[in-house]
Amino acid sequence: MDYREILAQSIEEKKQEFIRISNQIWEYAEPRFQEEKSSALQQQYLKEQGFAVRSDLAGEKTAFIAEYGSGKPVIAFLGEFDALSGLSQEADNPERAPIPGCEQGHGCGHQLLGTGALAAAVALKEKMQADHLPGTIRYYGCPAEENAGGKAYLVRDGYFDDCDVALTWHASTTNTVAHVSSLANFRVFFTFHGLSSHAAGAPHLGRSALDAVELMNVGVNYMREHMISTARVHYAVTNTGGTAPNVVQSEAQVLYAIRAPKVTQVKELYNRICKIAQGAALMTETTVDIQQVSAYSNLIRNEVISQQMYDAMNYFLPQNYTEEELEYARTFQKSISDLDRSNLKNTVVNLVGKEKAKEVLQSPMLNFLCPIPTTSGSGSTDVGDVSWVVPTSYFYTACWAAGTPGHAWQQVAQGKSSIAHKGMLLAAKVLACVGYAFLTQPELVQQAHDAWVEDLDGESYPNPLPKDLKPFLW
Numbered sequence: 001m002d003y004r005e006i007l008a009q010s011i012e013e014k015k016q017e018f019i020r021i022s023n024q025i026w027e028y029a030e031p032r033f034q035e036e037k038s039s040a041l042q043q044q045y046l047k048e049q050g051f052a053v054r055s056d057l058a059g060e061k062t063a064f065i066a067e068y069g070s071g072k073p074v075i076a077f078l079g080e081f082d083a084l085s086g087l088s089q090e091a092d093n094p095e096r097a098p099i100p101g102c103e104q105g106h107g108c109g110h111q112l113l114g115t116g117a118l119a120a121a122v123a124l125k126e127k128m129q130a131d132h133l134p135g136t137i138r139y140y141g142c143p144a145e146e147n148a149g150g151k152a153y154l155v156r157d158g159y160f161d162d163c164d165v166a167l168t169w170h171a172s173t174t175n176t177v178a179h180v181s182s183l184a185n186f187r188v189f190f191t192f193h194g195l196s197s198h199a200a201g202a203p204h205l206g207r208s209a210l211d212a213v214e215l216m217n218v219g220v221n222y223m224r225e226h227m228i229s230t231a232r233v234h235y236a237v238t239n240t241g242g243t244a245p246n247v248v249q250s251e252a253q254v255l256y257a258i259r260a261p262k263v264t265q266v267k268e269l270y271n272r273i274c275k276i277a278q279g280a281a282l283m284t285e286t287t288v289d290i291q292q293v294s295a296y297s298n299l300i301r302n303e304v305i306s307q308q309m310y311d312a313m314n315y316f317l318p319q320n321y322t323e324e325e326l327e328y329a330r331t332f333q334k335s336i337s338d339l340d341r342s343n344l345k346n347t348v349v350n351l352v353g354k355e356k357a358k359e360v361l362q363s364p365m366l367n368f369l370c371p372i373p374t375t376s377g378s379g380s381t382d383v384g385d386v387s388w389v390v391p392t393s394y395f396y397t398a399c400w401a402a403g404t405p406g407h408a409w410q411q412v413a414q415g416k417s418s419i420a421h422k423g424m425l426l427a428a429k430v431l432a433c434v435g436y437a438f439l440t441q442p443e444l445v446q447q448a449h450d451a452w453v454e455d456l457d458g459e460s461y462p463n464p465l466p467k468d469l470k471p472f473l474w
């Protein structure tokens, strides 16, 4: 029997277990660095499946590596399990309905992501065992992809140093190889300290930290004209200094996200923004503390791995959706905004051309394989950091109704549905097949390595995290 059929069959046989794990993690909905139950559940399952597990890595309590086999090559499957704040939502409800008493929700499908990668590792382990294959496979339980870049700490502390290939995926509305670069991204807190005083009685004695935040933001907004057009700078005022206008605010804080195609470009912008912050402090006679809390590097693409992923997806697609599942997806399509709808139309036209788009848009699931993209991505992921030290690639599978927006309650609502599970199981099969190809063909590992060296073009990992920065909650 074809190895793809054997791996797929092994995943199908255990699918109820994978669905149970994914659904359980959906219910835990634990945010970054607090994924204790989600991480423990996966660790326990992988131990039962014969993997050796080590946990609490790189200062991240919920990080772990589950390993099977020995020697080269070393194939890594990357998993995630963190949820997002403010996205609590009842499962299967097409109207906004947060679960009372619950704040978090899986609005990025990481319950599927982690479990799909775990399922691939389990299936490949069975095949290795049956065929007495040499080599090592690892599942990386990676905390805090959202808002903290958990993988960057694991990379910095050397946990990927001996890997040959890293593979992962992400839930989406399309089936496509993510052969696009992602944006490098720094998160930085600027905390201003001034002097409090009575705003009417003794304004001359006060020094306003809130003024400093405002002046800093104005300065950065003037800087926008003089930065590369592909850079992105966003901020959130995380402390306004209180709610009383009659008190001069002695403390205020703003959090910046600074993004650009390359991590070196982000570093340049970061240095300029630090100068603006110091200028604002000078203008207001306040002081400023600058604290970087995370860093994501841009993704180095790998065409050899991407091609393997494409071929495996092509083998397993299209999916067989039932009429009931299509109806479910249609119900969710009704909940998206007109802007999302026109975005969907543009996306499909770009993918398949104007003529075919009409036919494709008839279906509420984009049930076909997209061509390998050549454009650049606009998001950021800490998979980027892994890609600087190991040849890495990832892909998307359709887990949600076409047009479902990202980081939105509609993704949470669909997260326990059979369409989401079908996308997860497809991803598991693709990952297992690609893992098997690299495990059994040393020349393929070499080709991926050569392509990676060429794409790095003499650069080495810029390691954007400050050396002594420890993961922490903010």
Ligand SMILES: [Zn+2]
Residues within 6 Å of the ligand: 108, 109, 110, 145, 170
């Ligand atoms: Zn995500």
